[in-house]
Amino acid sequence: MLSPIHLLLALLATFIWGLNYVVIKLGVGEVPPLLLTGLRFFFAALPAVFFVGRPTSRISFVVSYGVVLGVVQFGLLFVSMKLGLSASLASLVLQLQAFFTIGLAALALGEIPKPIQLAGAGLAFGGIGVIAVSRWQGPELIPLLLCVLAAFAWGVANIIAKKSNEKNMLSFIIWASLMAPLPLFLLSWLLEDHAEIIAVLTRPSLLAIGAVAYLAWPVTVVGFALWNFLLSKYPASSVAPFSLLIPIFGVLSGVMLLQDKLGPATIAGATLVFAGLAINVFGPKWRKT
Numbered sequence: 001m002l003s004p005i006h007l008l009l010a011l012l013a014t015f016i017w018g019l020n021y022v023v024i025k026l027g028v029g030e031v032p033p034l035l036l037t038g039l040r041f042f043f044a045a046l047p048a049v050f051f052v053g054r055p056t057s058r059i060s061f062v063v064s065y066g067v068v069l070g071v072v073q074f075g076l077l078f079v080s081m082k083l084g085l086s087a088s089l090a091s092l093v094l095q096l097q098a099f100f101t102i103g104l105a106a107l108a109l110g111e112i113p114k115p116i117q118l119a120g121a122g123l124a125f126g127g128i129g130v131i132a133v134s135r136w137q138g139p140e141l142i143p144l145l146l147c148v149l150a151a152f153a154w155g156v157a158n159i160i161a162k163k164s165n166e167k168n169m170l171s172f173i174i175w176a177s178l179m180a181p182l183p184l185f186l187l188s189w190l191l192e193d194h195a196e197i198i199a200v201l202t203r204p205s206l207l208a209i210g211a212v213a214y215l216a217w218p219v220t221v222v223g224f225a226l227w228n229f230l231l232s233k234y235p236a237s238s239v240a241p242f243s244l245l246i247p248i249f250g251v252l253s254g255v256m257l258l259q260d261k262l263g264p265a266t267i268a269g270a271t272l273v274f275a276g277l278a279i280n281v282f283g284p285k286w287r288k289t
Helices: 004-028 033-045 059-082 087-108 115-135 138-164 169-177 181-191 194-202 206-233 236-258 264-288
Strands: none
Touching: 004 033, 004 059, 004 087, 004 206, 004 236, 033 059, 033 169, 033 181, 033 194, 033 206, 059 087, 059 138, 059 169, 059 181, 087 115, 087 138, 087 236, 115 236, 115 264, 138 169, 138 206, 138 236, 169 206, 181 194, 206 236, 236 264
16 A cells, blocks of 8 residues: 555646646647657656766666657557547546556566455446546547557556666656657658648747646656656556546546536546545555454
8 A cells, every 4th residue: 555645646646647638638739749749758858868867777668668658658649639539538548557557567567456456446447438438429439549559558658667677767757758759750740741840840839838848847757757656666556546536637627627518427437436446545455454
């Protein structure tokens, strides 16, 4: 079970990430999605990379984490939201990563989750399903599938971070962020409108600047440093379920900032998510008392 201070850190990271989806949705309305992703990691890495030491883990872990997280996960996520996936639904679907992480940890690390944790995960997954089904529409099939793939990529990135045994997670995140911009900028130039790219780079709006700043520093540097620090201290099956709070923060911020509507199904699903999270995190302790 997480200590009180580590519990607060987990809550802070999930709050930062919950608000992240509103910022992404606003950002992809101003900036081509692959370019926005590249700018996010460019400014997450620079100039910070000149002021922190190199990670203690092998360079292969740094490179693979940067590519999987930056290029694959967030590239797919930003594109899916540009194609129409709502901020609220994206914040829900991406949390499938919790279950991908638990499954991959069992396969790659031998971390077998307890039955009560699996029961909690199933309950929370059912809650996400209730909310997702209530919001899903036919035209959103492709962006929905892209977001599921992004969730799997996040699970892979979590396992890479865990296996790296990195001691300085802030350094790890900053140096890994350096691996993503070049391939993302190349993909942006190959796949996105050149006129839009040039316009953003030469005449950025205040909204575009604000989106890049929030995504680069609070979300990427602070959020992932906290998350990977927790993964280095606790089993993945104890940390990953906290990500189920992200859609709650995501939906609430969507309601307040983007005027998303909360129906009965969303409220019911959110209740299941909270119940599943509580079982995953506190269930093992309850069984001992």
